[in-house]
Amino acid sequence: MNVELSELTRRFGRTEAVAGVDLEAGPGVLGLLGPNGAGKTSLLRMMATVLPPSSGTMRLLGRDPGSFGPRREIRRGLGYLPQNLGYYPGFTVAEFVEYFALLKDMPPRQVPRAVAAAIEHVGMGDKARKKLRTLSGGMLRRVGIAQAIVNEPELLLLDEPTAGLDPEQRVAFRTLLREFGQRATVIVSTHLVEDVAAACSEVTLMDAGKIVFHGTPGELIAAGTGHGVGDAPLERGYTAVLAAARS
């Protein structure tokens, strides 16, 4: 298992953003669904080793992120796209991706080829030498994905990766997700249930800091059969599970 979380909790003052989450994930694509404020981003940030948990245990890529050496090893095998991607406006696409490849401690000789492959993977080859300040929001999102995958991560954490992507780009992105899911653990936080239906082998639904559903997209669809509100089967499952959790 690349991700093993047990009773993981994160508090901000009196607010419990993540409340005793147990989760295990191996290779494959796991969709993390939930309403705003459900705790998805806090959970992803803890798995990205950016935010320490308040309590509970966490093992990532078979290592304990609580100590320096293992955490560094985890980070070498980690790809992370935060919800708000900060960027250097004066950097080109290639420079930005290269910067994070270097900070991920990749061997310098491998960096140029890895950067080129990652940029091509997200279809930004024709913009590789453009300054980031000249790009649209969707293009910046793709650059963010490129830096996340540049080191061929074993654990890929993506927070709202399809925000700003047009339908064609989203379809291509789902292909990329499935491709990475064959060899790595990919965890995608999203509001878009169609992304989950198309690309994820497993889905976890969070509400109020807790996991209220974990299973396959098919099982979530089955949970909404006959009740629930929504246009698509997965939406009906989503709303039915949330309603049951809140009742």
Add this chain to the structure above:
Amino acid sequence: MTSGHDMTDEYGSRPGHGPGPQDVDLDRVWTGVAAEVWLRRPGPVERLAGRLLRSPGLARALLTTPSLLLGWVIASAVVLGTGALVTLRTGTPLVALLAPALAGAGIAYAYGPGIDPAWELSQSMAIGDRMVLLVRALAVFGLNAILGLVASAASGAAAAVTFGWLVPMTAVCALALAAATVGRSANVGVLVGLTGWLITVLSARTVTGQFSAALTSTTLTVPYLIFAACCAAIALYATRIPGGTS
């Protein structure tokens, strides 16, 4: 976005590119060409920093320091140059009084949320943000010390004043760094550093009647160093890598 090899035809070539030899992976060839075309050639400073730090990533992070960008360095040089002229004409040790404040502001603006656009992302990197902060802070301190010494020497100040501000500068920098890291804001760091230095200068003047007392009084050396060490410890604690409970 592309998906690896599924765009190639039975000849192993991209659609529209014509047939190619079957044993040539054109995607791989193109990636090699793109890697060469897009390759950024590091400048001499970055190459030197990479060798000294034994890490190209750390060297690149150093050269993106906001307070080491050319505009900031030029502004610092202009301020210190003006201070040197004023010192030459009036005898007031303006360079020595300005240097700690400038260095403190530079340190506060070296790294942190709001200053580094990719701060969140940087925190998940194998090269830790504390190491980046340490390297950037040392570089900013070193550059400001050199600029200050040059300006101080040019202003013709007495030796006690020329070198006297180095110890207070260390304390002001440490204070600004501690405040910036605890407050998670460069502006807080600048404000606290400058206020601390102003209070020290005015207090020393009130006691001795001299503006330069905060710089030249040897009795303050040990308190400055102890204070700097305490602030450095606070900064280290505030930037400790979160261990969590795992």
